[in-house]
Amino acid sequence: MVNIGINGFGRIGRMVLRCALEDGSVTVVAVNDPFIGPDYMAYLFKFDSSHGAFNGEVSFQEDCLVICGKKIYLSHEKNPKKIPWGAHGADYVVEATGVFRSVDKCQGHITGGAKKVVITAPSEDAPMFVCGVNEKDYKSSMNIVSNASCTTNALAPIAKVIHDNFQIVEGLMTTIHSVTATQKTVDSPSGKVQWIFMKQNSSIYCFIFFATPTSLYLIPPPPPLSASS
Known part of the structure; x- marks a missing residue:
């Protein structure tokens, strides 16, 4: 049995927990999220707008979630070094915050x-x-x-099959991504000008982290790929 902890209890973190419970060979022993209290953690895990309600009992205590009778301990640290994984x-x-994406930051x-x-x-x-x-x-x-990214996981396996059997001479991939949490519900200031408009009416061109890692080394010899979104 593999014991894991989850840092970040957003959509990805919650889906990792669901998958672990279904798999049975992986046990989630702790979850850390500095921005969500145990009551909201329990509710968001139980009811999901995209994946439906979790088929099992979900409750919470001050320091843990109780899912199908099993306790999963909670912490609310912002600094990875202070999260008591060892304890x-x-x-x-599973680093699922989207914030700590380098070796140095994850070393904590x-x-x-x-x-x-x-x-x-x-x-x-x-x-x-x-x-x-x-x-x-x-x-x-x-x-x-x-x-890697969701886009890379979607396209890299297909690109590898084509490249291994026929060789990609040149490629351009365009992806249409669903609405994300960084987009605004009404027009308002943002760190990037393309994010200032309400998400319901906007198609936003943005950089995606697919072409570079796939071309560099995920698929040897590297095919010349570029991408846009």
């Missing part, structure tokens, strides 16, 4: 007692792996790795 027996940490989880970290987003410097593409390149000495 709760979490050997692996190791300091807190975890043995390895998997980042659920593209990383600046951590090795990136996509199942079906390059997972065989993983080495046990790699303590912090990235699962």
Whole structure:
């Protein structure tokens, strides 16, 4: 049995917990999120607008979620170094905040007692792996790795099959992404000008982190790919 902790209880973190409960070979022993209290954690986990209601009992106490009778301990630390992964027996940490995406930033989880970290987003410097593409390149000495982006996971396996059998001479991929939490419900200031308009009426061109990692090393020899969104 593998014991894991989850940092960040947004959509990805909650889906990781659901998958772990369904799988049975992975046990989530702790969840950390500095911005959500246990009552909202329980409610958001139980009811999901996209995936439907969780088929099981969900309740909460001051320091834990209780799911199907099993306690999952909670913490609310902003600094990964202060999260007590070791105290709760979490050997692996799923870094799902979208904030800590470099080896240096994720090193705090190791300091807190975890043995390895998997980042659920593209990383600046951590090795990136996509199942079906390059997972065989993983080495046990790699303590912090990235699962790349949702777009990379969607297209890299297809690109690999085509490239292995026919060779991609040149490629351009365009993705239409669903609405994200960073978009505004009404027009208002934002750090980037393309994000200032209400999401209901906007199609926003943005940079996506697909073409670079896929072209560089996920698919050897690297095909010349570019992308837009």
